[in-house]
Amino acid sequence: MWSSEQRSRLAVEHQILQREGFSQFSVYHHSADDTYYASGVATSNSGSMYSLYMPIPSGFPTARPPLYITKPSPLLRADGSRISDSGVSHAMHTLSPHENGWVQICHWRDARWHAGIVLQKVFLKAHVWIEAYEQHLATGHSLADFVRTMADVA
Amino acid sequence: MTTSDPNQRQLIREAMQAIATRKPGRSKLVYDKTKRTIVAVAEGAQIAQALNITADDADMFGVLTLSSEWIQEQWPALTRDGVVPLSFSSWDDGDALTQSELCVHASASVVYGELLLDAQPTQPQLVAIILEKTDGTTSDQGVFVSPDGATYRGRVQSAQPQGASKTDVVFADVEPQLALRRSSILETTILKNKTALCVGLGTGGAHVALELAKCGVGRFLLVDCDRLSVGNVVRHPGGISQVGRAKVNVVRDLIMEKNPKAHVEVRAIALDQDNRDAIANLVVVADIVICGTDNRQSKLLLNELCVAANAPALYGGAFRRAYGGQILRVRPKHSPCHQCFVATMPDEASDVEVSSETDAGEIAYSDRPVAVEPGLSLDVLPIANMLAKLALLELVADSSSTLNTLRGDFDAPWYLWLNRPEPGTQYADWPPLSESSDEMTIHRWYGIYFDRDDACPVCGDFVGSLAAHYGLDPAQLPSLEDGE
Numbered sequence: 131m132w133s134s135e136q137r138s139r140l141a142v143e144h145q146i147l148q149r150e151g152f153s154q155f156s157v158y159h160h161s162a163d164d165t166y167y168a169s170g171v172a173t174s175n176s177g178s179m180y181s182l183y184m185p186i187p188s189g190f191p192t193a194r195p196p197l198y199i200t201k202p203s204p205l206l207r208a209d210g211s212r213i214s215d216s217g218v219s220h221a222m223h224t225l226s227p228h229e230n231g232w233v234q235i236c237h238w239r240d241a242r243w244h245a246g247i248v249l250q251k252v253f254l255k256a257h258v259w260i261e262a263y264e265q266h267l268a269t270g271h272s273l274a275d276f277v278r279t280m281a282d283v284a
Numbered sequence: 285m286t287t288s289d290p291n292q293r294q295l296i297r298e299a300m301q302a303i304a305t306r307k308p309g310r311s312k313l314v315y316d317k318t319k320r321t322i323v324a325v326a327e328g329a330q331i332a333q334a335l336n337i338t339a340d341d342a343d344m345f346g347v348l349t350l351s352s353e354w355i356q357e358q359w360p361a362l363t364r365d366g367v368v369p370l371s372f373s374s375w376d377d378g379d380a381l382t383q384s385e386l387c388v389h390a391s392a393s394v395v396y397g398e399l400l401l402d403a404q405p406t407q408p409q410l411v412a413i414i415l416e417k418t419d420g421t422t423s424d425q426g427v428f429v430s431p432d433g434a435t436y437r438g439r440v441q442s443a444q445p446q447g448a449s450k451t452d453v454v455f456a457d458v459e460p461q462l463a464l465r466r467s468s469i470l471e472t473t474i475l476k477n478k479t480a481l482c483v484g485l486g487t488g489g490a491h492v493a494l495e496l497a498k499c500g501v502g503r504f505l506l507v508d509c510d511r512l513s514v515g516n517v518v519r520h521p522g523g524i525s526q527v528g529r530a531k532v533n534v535v536r537d538l539i540m541e542k543n544p545k546a547h548v549e550v551r552a553i554a555l556d557q558d559n560r561d562a563i564a565n566l567v568v569v570a571d572i573v574i575c576g577t578d579n580r581q582s583k584l585l586l587n588e589l590c591v592a593a594n595a596p597a598l599y600g601g602a603f604r605r606a607y608g609g610q611i612l613r614v615r616p617k618h619s620p621c622h623q624c625f626v627a628t629m630p631d632e633a634s635d636v637e638v639s640s641e642t643d644a645g646e647i648a649y650s651d652r653p654v655a656v657e658p659g660l661s662l663d664v665l666p667i668a669n670m671l672a673k674l675a676l677l678e679l680v681a682d683s684s685s686t687l688n689t690l691r692g693d694f695d696a697p698w699y700l701w702l703n704r705p706e707p708g709t710q711y712a713d714w715p716p717l718s719e720s721s722d723e724m725t726i727h728r729w730y731g732i733y734f735d736r737d738d739a740c741p742v743c744g745d746f747v748g749s750l751a752a753h754y755g756l757d758p759a760q761l762p763s764l765e766d767g768e
Contacts, residue, residue: 138747141761142754149754158767167767189557191741192588194581220649240581241646242634244626245588245741248750 132164132188139191140166143249155182155253168195168249174260182256183232184249194243196225197256198232205233205263208270221272223259235259295324303337313337348372348381348413348440352428352457355399359431362415366403371396372411381411386456388540405441412441413453428455458544466500476502476545478679481570481595483507483555483563483586485531486639487519487661488600488668489576493535494521495672497543501679504539504546505566506532509554510642519639519661555582564589572678573597574671578636578643580626584742587622590614591743596678597622600671602637606659607706608726609667611699613674616743619697620734623742628734629698635709663703670699670729696731703727 144157147168155170166186171179181201187193199205204212207222214227218236225234237255238247262276295311302309311324314334325331350370358368372381373391381395397411405412415436418427428436438453480501482493485508493504508531512522522534532550539546551566553559555577567573567589575586575597583599590597594616602609610632614621626633638644639658648654677694680687704726705714717725724730739749751758 135747138758138761139741141764142747142750142756142758144764145754145756145761146750157764159764160767166764169767187557189560189585192581192584193557216650218648218650220652239646241579241636243581244584245623246627246746 132166136190140186143168146248146250147253150250152250152253155249157186157249166190168253170253172253172257172260174257174264176264178260178264180256180260182253184252191245191247194238194240195249195252196228197235197237197252198228199235200230200232204231208267221274222266223262223273223277292324295326296322299324346379346381346451348411348438348451348453349383349386349456350399350413350428350438350453351383351385352455353459354383354385355428355455356431358399362399362401366401367406368399369396369410370399381451383456386458386544388537388544400441414439414441425454425456425461426452462543463500466498474683474685475500475676475679478571479503479505479569480675480679481505481507481566481573482535482576483574484576484578484582485510485535486576486578487516487521487664488602488671489574490521490531490535490538491665491668492574492576492600492672492675494538494542495669496675497539497546499672499676500543502543502546504536504548505570506535506548506550507553507555507563507566508532508535509552510640519658519664555586557585560585560589564593567593567595570595572675574675575599576601578639579646580633580636583622584626587614588742591616591621598671598674598678600667602639602659602664602667603635603706603709604637604659605657605706606637606663607704607709608700608702608711609664610701611667611671611674613678613697613699618736620736621740621743624734624737624740624744625698627737627740659703666701666703666727670701674699694731696733698732698734700730700732701728 140157147153147155147157154172155168157166157168159166168184168186169182171181173179180199182197183200184195184197186195204214207213212231213222213224213233214231216222216224217227218225223236225236227234235256237252258277259273262273265271265276266273296313298309299311299313302311303313308327310327312327313322313324314331314336316323316331317333317335322337355362362368371384372395373384373387374381374393374395375391378395384390384394395411397413398406400412400414415428415438418435418437426437428438430436438455440451440453478501480493480496480503482489482504485493485506489508493506497504510531512520512526512529512531512534514524514527516522517524517527521538522531526534530550530552532552536548536550539548551562553562555563563586573586573590573595575583577583578601586597591614596616597614599612599614599622600609612622612625613619620628637659638654638656641656644654644656674694677687677690702711702714705711714725715723717727736743738744739746747758
């Protein structure tokens with residue numbers, strides 16, 4: 131059951147996305163089962179599109195929301211293997227994949243997450259991850275070569 | 285004089301009996317240095333080149349300890365039947381017999397006996413303890429005071445414990461004897477009814493709980509999902525014989541060893557979102573919440589629950605390899621909360637000890653493992669001791685206490701301690717302890733002030749602040765679109 135503070139927070143999070151240039155993402159309320167999620171499509175500099183899905187955990191904002199790439203699926207490495215097979219990977223900056231095989235972007239580890247981080251920043255990091263991913267596809271180098279570690283930026 | 289001298293043998297026997305009863309006798313024993321033997325002489329005799337032998341020198345007698353409270357409970361049956369059965373844990377080959385009712389951990393060897401009042405032993409194989417009326421003072425631990433005010437001494441009549449030629453009987457009046465040791469400095473009657481919720485019972489958390497138990501805190505709620513492992517033993521108060529047990533149970537028993545009247549409830553659950561309701565139910569009944577977990581998400585969850593319940597909390601932790609440590613005290617709405625701390629000092633909030641595989645797993649990647657690097661118990665305990673003291677201050681805050689003279693000293697929200705100037709940290713260049721009188725050095729506590737964040741998402745108005753920033757009215761926000 132969501133508290134009024136949580137519902138207000140999510141409503142404000144949606145407004146921040148709309149007003150800070152992230153209007154391709156929205157926070158949604160699924161009234162049938164009273165759950166929340168945020169989603170949208172990120173477009174890379176090369177024009178590729180990535181569908182992002184963020185189920186909001188019941189403990190939000192204290193609990194960290196996971197962020198998955200649902201399309202393309204499966205998301206592949208430069209060598210053609212599935213990124214989701216890496217699991218929690220520093221080289222690819224990923225956390226445990228979704229049961230559907232969607233890659234989970236490591237935006238913040240649990241050990242670094244806190245309630246003061248807004249969803250806009252999470253989607254910003256997703257954009258950074260996508261650009262690094264495309265550099266990985268172009269060069270074969272790991273994502274860690276293109277983005278700083280979470281410990282450095284958190 | 286030789287030992288074949290009948291007079292000397294009689295004197296020795298009398299002296300030995302006097303020593304056994306701890307009372308002056310007609311003769312005393314001395315060690316004659318010139319003859320290199322023990323002889324008995326008249327009590328008033330002065331013997332050159334001799335050492336007097338006291339009862340302490342000759343303390344080769346066993347001790348049998350009875351529970352005064354238990355005897356008082358059994359008094360109606362004892363006065364009616366003349367005998368009640370009882371049992372003992374036998375320690376050190378029978379040198380010490382401790383009544384089972386006093387034992388949290390029983391000995392592997394149990395001895396059975398009977399307590400007698402105006403009656404004769406019924407079974408020769410039992411240890412028989414006979415209560416005999418005396419005029420002894422009530423402060424003597426060898427004296428039992430019955431419910432009707434009469435005083436008794438105990439005498440073991442039969443089935444002497446192995447290895448002891450005589451057994452002293454003492455009466456443990458646990459609660460008053462423990463309270464006596466604390467009462468001059470602490471308000472034991474206040475602490476007896478206070479509840480400490482201790483979440484995370486590693487080395488530091490377990491130590492804090494035990495220190496509070498020793499001080500007389502009477503009610504504990506213990507939360508931890510781990511079991512004691514062999515590797516824990518070098519730091520944890522629990523020992524090798526406890527390996528494999530849930531830490532909540534290990535610490536519960538250690539508390540009961542120190543404060544047998546304590547009321548201890550245990551929950552072998554993790555501090556995580558799955559258990560937030562269960563933890564929240566504990567927070568609301570706690571007078572102080574002590575967080576000894578190592579990871580941020582558990583601390584922030586507990587912080588959220590404590591702020592919501594307006595419960596004071598203390599968050600303690602060691603830095604990596606315990607080169608130092610910190611304590612954050614949160615008085616909701618009056619001081620910064622843990623979320624304020626994380627937002628204000630992210631580096632300090634992220635410097636944590638990696639003391640277990642679980643801790644390492646929280647921050648490791650499959651392709652970049654994190655080493656387990658626990659610090660020494662020696663380096664964790666200063667932090668735990670300070671945390672226990674701050675907890676006591678919170679528990680006596682609303683009462684008159686000698687501890688309250690410390691209020692001016694401990695009014696900062698955050699406390700920092702360094703065990704060593706760890707290379708690679710901001711403290712690496714601190715001056716040596718011996719060369720500094722006014723600069724920050726190791727082995728000193730520093731109380732550090734920082735402000736509460738009015739826009740904190742936990743203890744402030746985060747939503748209102750954000751809404752104001754964007755010119756929104758939080759009460760008039762449009763509804764979110766219904767998703768698929």
